[in-house]
Amino acid sequence: MSNFEFIQIKSVNEFENACFKTFDYQYRNNQILKQYVNLVGGNPNPKSLEEITFLPIEFFKSKEVITGSFTPEITFTSSSTTGVGVSNHHLRCITNYKKSFNTCFNNFYGNISNYLFLALLPSYLERSGSSLIYMAENLIKSSQYEESGFFLDEFESLDTKLKWAEKNNIPTILLGVTFGLLDFAEAFPQQLNSTLVMETGGMKGRKKEMTREEVHKELSTNLGVDKIHSEYGMTELLSQAYSSADGIFNCPPWMKVVIRDTSDPLSQLGSNKTGGINIIDLANQDSCSFIATQDLGTVNQLGQFEVLGRFDNSDIRGCNLLAV
Secondary structure (H helix, E strand, O other): OOOOOHHHOOOHHHHHHHHHHHHHHHHHHOHHHHHHHHHHOOOOOOOOHHHOOOEEOOHHHHOOOOOOOOOOOEEEEOOOOOOOOOOEEEEOOOHHHHHHHHHHHHHHHOOHHHOEEEEEOHHHHOOOOOHHHHHHHHHHHHOOOOOOEEEOOOHHHHHHHHHHHHHOOOOEEEEEOHHHHHHHHHHOOOOOOOEEEEEOOOOOOOOOOOOHHHHHHHHHHHHOOOOOEEEEOOOOOOOOEEEOOOOOEEOOOOEEEEEEEOOEEEEEEOOOOOEEEEEEEOOOOOOOOEEEEEEEEEEOOOOOEEEEEEOOOOOOOOHHHHOO
């Protein structure tokens, strides 16, 4: 394994040095990444972040994307909403994921145990293998409040717990998939004062498509909060970015988003330009830390990013190169 502790990264120099070390390790030991880099003419020995080649996320649906050889302790799987298969993310061990989400949450929101967690995640609870459910379950277990828990469609029970938490001024996080939060907020409008509302994305065809601004406005109005927080993560990653308002996301020190030219997978764009979202996730030591996603977005000069939508065509250019 690559020998460094990603949660110890603090500076830009430390991050970049870890990137080059990780890329070298994964290029030599991850056959899918190596084949892809060679086929697209990528640089096998990058000296700058601009020279790094990012693996299309689609390969997690068709290939075993692992670095080295191991029997996974756990495999996370995605939902299949597009009919084109399920992503499989094989983890040598669960340790890096737990380190990542615990440290990341503490960095952005403080001590996990201080919060009551109410997780409204119906589409995820209805299947197995969700990395989001694994994270939420661990946050719930770490809470000092035994009232923390999951909700499928028990809106009345959720409403009762929220009212109890509000009455007792308990700091609460209502974590929910977007369509679930919208349904709940419509059915039980109220004024929340000690509750932080956090959406994880995901309409999944369950409601009419809405822009982020429309979603946040409706939730803010019905739940009486000034702003809606957001969590950005995916099956193929081990790290999360968080937004405290307006859909502007911040990454932990071991994660970075860069924007690629949609017509050239090897070309990166500068600040405030729209393109494909590439993610460096240094927690992902045993699969791939350099992933080209299907999301469109921008990055500002502070390194914060915004998600603007998805690629119209579901396959990212370059995936067919490893079809055999």
